[in-house]
Amino acid sequence: METEPITVSTPRPVRRPTLVQGWHELTFLHWPVDPDRVAGLLPPGTRPDTLDGVTYVGLVPFLMRDVGLGPGPGLPYLGTFCETNVRLYSVDDHGRRGVVFRSLDAARLLPALVGRLGIRLPYTWSRMRLRRENDVITYTSRRRRSTGRRPGPTSRTVVRTGRPIARPTALERFLTARWGLHVPWHGRTVHLPNEHAPWPLHRAQLLDLDGDLLTAAGLPPMTEPPVSVLYSPGVTVRFGTPSAVSAHR
Secondary structure, eight states, rough: OOOOOOSSSSOOOOOSSSSEEEEEEEEEEEEEEHHHHHHGGOOOTTTOOOTTTTTEEEEEEEEEEEEEEOOOOOOOTOEEEEEEEEEEEEEESSEEEEEEEEEEESOHHHHHHHHHHOOOOEEEEEEEEEEETTTTEEEEEEEEEOOTTTOOOOOEEEEEEEEEHHHHHHHHHHHHOOOOOEEEETTEEEEEEESSSSOOOOEEEEEEEOOOOHHHTTOOOOSSSSEEEEEEEEEEEEEOOOOEEOOOO
């Protein structure tokens, strides 16, 4: 089936939300990668989504706010915490584009457990902090470890936020206008749709980057600087009802 076009708003409006979230103070870091190198990391029924023959690996730290079930309202305390995700980009046999999370580090235990056990997303409880000084944001993360194990993966990202982007490029739209997740679910793959306002994107400058979250997620080392660094003050997100994806590749 033909892959759906890239659009600044969702092609599948959410009429009955199952989950609400606020994504705030986000930084998007992206590296190009050969689709063959990551195809085996995607769930059955999906393949790498590409732009001009290339797919991308993303590292996205941000502040989650007001997570809640159904139409909301979200929970201001339990539902607010720092998060960092490592992500790939996918398209399924129905032509729906999406995101595949290789890891999600969250600073609050209960949402991490609910995400891992309830939605089958690879959440991990981590120590995390977001600090902003004028136009410079520092995100830090250290995954908590069990007794007797080596220290967990870490991440430190420092960016300077810049001017708003009036007209995002084709690559910037490809990396951010993603209207669903592809998630393994009890032996099959499901697509979980979402909707939100068009991303308010800003230029950003990467000042420092350190850590091993990408390799800990099974991805090849990224030896070059990211080709795309973006910032967004954020959006409010509504998730819809999941639907099955056929399981063959």
